[in-house]
Amino acid sequence: MKITPLAADSFGARSMATIVETPDVSVLIDPSVRLGPFRYDLRPHPTEKARQKELWQAIRTASKDADVLTVSHYHYDHHNPDVPSIFRGKIAFLKDGKFHINRSQRQRAGAFVRAIKKYPKEMQAADGNQMDFGGTELLFSPALPHGYDDQLGYVVMTRIAHGDEVFVHTADVLGPPLKEHLSFLIDAQPTILYVDGPMTHMPDNYPEEHTKRSLSHLQRILRTTNVRTLILDHHILRDRGWRARMEPVFQAGKEHDVAVLTAAEFAGQPISQLEANRDVLYGFEPRP
Ligand SMILES: [Zn+2]
Ligand SMILES: [Zn+2]
Structure with missing residues (x-):
């Protein structure tokens, strides 16, 4: 199984x-990339805009080789309604747009399905769904809360299994802070797990107790499953101090022989935390 962030x-x-490529199938999860509209009251820096363009090109190129395209939920960093043609000839698994969804994502889901409708050869709701491709099993979790409650809606996690290898992609669970996130992850028995991490950069919207719970859930996964690689990225990388915040997870990784690293490091590249350093990009002193 080849996994390429x-x-x-x-x-x-x-x-x-x-x-994610196996000998049977190639699955592209959440083909989109966006910039945080405001950080430190600043709009995206030109460096970020240039990076976004480059990354979108990489996604677009990879989409040509994919058999299956999936959408975990309808935030714009996970689905891109502007280029529906990447779905041409694909099997599309999309988060259900009618059930277990909040109002804003229901509207976006409707618009998205209308935009891409004529392209895929097959379109299915992802929630709790499953499909076999030869020796590869693609499975989605039921809808799970986007964070510690369902105010931001729901997401589906993606699990791809081939031989002894099991890759699980959590999408936006913001942690994972909830027992229901944890139980799916433990049942899924991942060998490579990609999580988005707690939202430590927004303490007003994401109380500390949920960071604590998320850390303890991640430690428990490292302790009790066969996971060998933990990719930490997305929300947690919006915090400049993310390494210190995640120290207990790095420690558990050492104890249980699990590599804990970012998507960039997993891909053999240096970490480039542009949004977290937007103030510095604009030439300001780094804010605390
Ligand atoms: Zn989201
Ligand atoms: Zn996201």
Whole structure:
């Protein structure tokens, strides 16, 4: 199984776009990349805009080789309604747009399905769904809350299994802070797990107790599953101090022989935290 992160916060823009290739099938998860509209009251820096363009090109190129395109939920860093043609001839698994969804994402889901409708050869709701491709099993979790409650709607996690290898992509669970996130992840028995991490850069919207719970859930996964690689990225990489915040997870990784790293490092590239350093990009002193 070959796992290639195509864009991520550690690459310099908001995304968890990943292509997973097995001898049976090639699955592109969440083909989109966006920039945080405001950070430190600043709009995206030209460096970020240039990076976003490059990363979108990489996603677009990879989409040509994919058999399956998936959308975990309808935030714009996970689906791109502007270029529906990437779905041409693909099997599309999309988060259900009618059930377990909040109002804003229901509207976006409707618009998205209308935009891409004529392109895919097959379109299915992802929630709790499953499909076999030869020796590869593609499975989606039921709808799970986007964070510690369902105010931001729901997401589906993606699980791809081939032989002894199991890749799980959480999408935006913001942690994982909830027991229901944890139980899906433990049942899924990942060998490679990609999580988005707690939202430590927005303490007003994301109370500390949820960071604590997320850390303890991640430690528990490292302790009790066969996971060998933990990719931490997306929300947690929006915090300049993310390494210190995640120290207990790095420690657990050492104890249980699990590599803990960002998507950029997993892809053999240096970390490029552009949004977290937007103030510095504009020439300001780094804010605390
Ligand atoms: Zn989201
Ligand atoms: Zn996201």
